[in-house]
Amino acid sequence: MAGSTKRADAQRNIDAILAAAAECLSRNPAASTSEIAKAAGVGRVTLYGHFPSRAELLDAVFVRAIATGEESLGQVDLTGDPRAALIRLIETSWQLVDGFRTLLVAAQEVLPPARVRELHADPMARVERLLERGRAEGAFRTDLPTTWLVSIMHNVMHGAANEIQAGRITSAEAAPYITATLLAAYTPPGERVLV
Amino acid sequence: MAGSTKRADAQRNIDAILAAAAECLSRNPAASTSEIAKAAGVGRVTLYGHFPSRAELLDAVFVRAIATGEESLGQVDLTGDPRAALIRLIETSWQLVDGFRTLLVAAQEVLPPARVRELHADPMARVERLLERGRAEGAFRTDLPTTWLVSIMHNVMHGAANEIQAGRITSAEAAPYITATLLAAYTPPGERVLV
Structure with missing residues (x-):
């Protein structure tokens, strides 16, 4: 049960990061990962956990x-x-x-x-x-x-x-x-x- | 005199690095800067001094x-x-x-x-x-x-x-x-x- 909640949280974070990235990058192709993490409402550590680069x-x-x-x-x-x-x-x-x-x-x-x-x-x-x-x-x-x-x-x-x-x-x-x-x-x- | 010798040395190093880079990269597009420095007969610090990235x-x-x-x-x-x-x-x-x-x-x-x-x-x-x-x-x-x-x-x-x-x-x-x-x-x- 805890495992599936964790997985759901992770998926929610991934979705938020990808949506924020698509939006930030469509405004500015040089958008940084810090900006994208901020726009996604997640910490940089969380973003790097899912996308190391x-x-x-x-x-x-x-x-x-x-x-x-x-x-x-x-x-x-x-x-x-x-x-x-x-x-x-x-x-x-x-x-x-x-x-x-x-x-x-x-x-x-x-x-x-x-x-x-x-x-x-x-x-x-x-x-x-x-x-x-x-x-x-x-x-x-x-x-x-x-x-x-x-x-x-x-x-x-x-x-x-x-x-x-x-x-x-x-x-x-x-x-x-x-x-x-x-x-x-x-x-x-x-x-x-x-x- | 010392200055112009230094400049001539620097130019010789740059020429050697560029020639080695052209050669290494034509064999392998993923050739590293360390490989290129070695092929040019210069140290990595010298290479990075001329080409920071x-x-x-x-x-x-x-x-x-x-x-x-x-x-x-x-x-x-x-x-x-x-x-x-x-x-x-x-x-x-x-x-x-x-x-x-x-x-x-x-x-x-x-x-x-x-x-x-x-x-x-x-x-x-x-x-x-x-x-x-x-x-x-x-x-x-x-x-x-x-x-x-x-x-x-x-x-x-x-x-x-x-x-x-x-x-x-x-x-x-x-x-x-x-x-x-x-x-x-x-x-x-x-x-x-x-x-």
């Missing part, structure tokens, strides 16, 4: 953000014309990346690119399935491997988040830029790029 | 790598057909990124994306000039800003380095994948992607 905390916040995103992505209609389906998937994906942009910037500073990509395994698998169908139907190029095309989407989207953070493009501009870039990049050689 | 050391190694790269890039013929010139520029750029790939992977783990991009200011300015000329001559799309097109090249190339590191593509495959992707991405809407 800032990188581990950011990783856990990221895992939650991806899980939240997966709920929205699961509702995108991926049937019909593959190009139109891709445009819908890019739009929702970008809304998520843009919404979590400051968190992504914070994560990129402490997590290696390989870990950031690994955290995106589920959304990337969805893109891969749509690209495979579009390739089979002649909508997307087949001269480059699907995994490469998926990595392009990942890199272009995350690159856009960095461009916004650097003040070189606005959040509103990014969506059409990403769509125009990826549709062109995925066009089969010899075919015309969509206007 | 591993990030500062990696930054300095990167600055040198870019300067070396600039010498090769300056010799690429960027005249004539803009698409052919871009293919030549991509080839040489990729040889450099691929040659410094392990160093890049190490740098990406400790330097934020904004700093990595800042370090590439000179090579990116060269790409920008070529893209501007190609846009004026109708070879590249003008519906997206040039700075965005430059960022795409940066992200696709660095993404390729990460794909190789993850074992998903080989170094030999990367060059044609990058060229095919960027030429398509830069094609004006309504025009055909080069075969």
Whole structure:
């Protein structure tokens, strides 16, 4: 009984820390663990007990953000014309990346690119399935491997988040830029790029 | 006299540390500062005196790598057909990124994306000039800003380095994948992607 109360307390603390971290980091990607502990209403020792480093905390916040995103992505209609389906998937994906942009910037500073990509395994698998169908139907190029095309989407989207953070493009501009870039990049050689 | 000898000693140590760091990190992106100090034949205290953190050391190694790269890039013929010139520029750029790939992977783990991009200011300015000329001559799309097109090249190339590191593509495959992707991405809407 005492054990399960302890576990419930621990889970409540973890939830509070992750919620506070998501909030603090979305305001300021450089938010410190002390600030996050304070916002969560827990002591620093408690925070470090659950997340021994800032990188581990950011990783856990990221895992939650991806899980939240997966709920929205699961509702995108991926049937019909593959190009139109891709445009819908890019739009929702970008809304998520843009919404979590400051968190992504914070994560990129402490997590290696390989870990950031690994955290995106589920959304990337969805893109891969749509690209495979579009390739089979002649909508997307087949001269480059699907995994490469998926990595392009990942890199272009995350690159856009960095461009916004650097003040070189606005959040509103990014969506059409990403769509125009990826549709062109995925066009089969010899075919015309969509206007 | 004593002062200038001291300065010459310091410069010799810095050169030895940077050369050793470039060598150690190209073998192992996780090489420690102790390993690097040992390879440079200097004490750890001397290394930390010049580079207080591993990030500062990696930054300095990167600055040198870019300067070396600039010498090769300056010799690429960027005249004539803009698409052919871009293919030549991509080839040489990729040889450099691929040659410094392990160093890049190490740098990406400790330097934020904004700093990595800042370090590439000179090579990116060269790409920008070529893209501007190609846009004026109708070879590249003008519906997206040039700075965005430059960022795409940066992200696709660095993404390729990460794909190789993850074992998903080989170094030999990367060059044609990058060229095919960027030429398509830069094609004006309504025009055909080069075969």
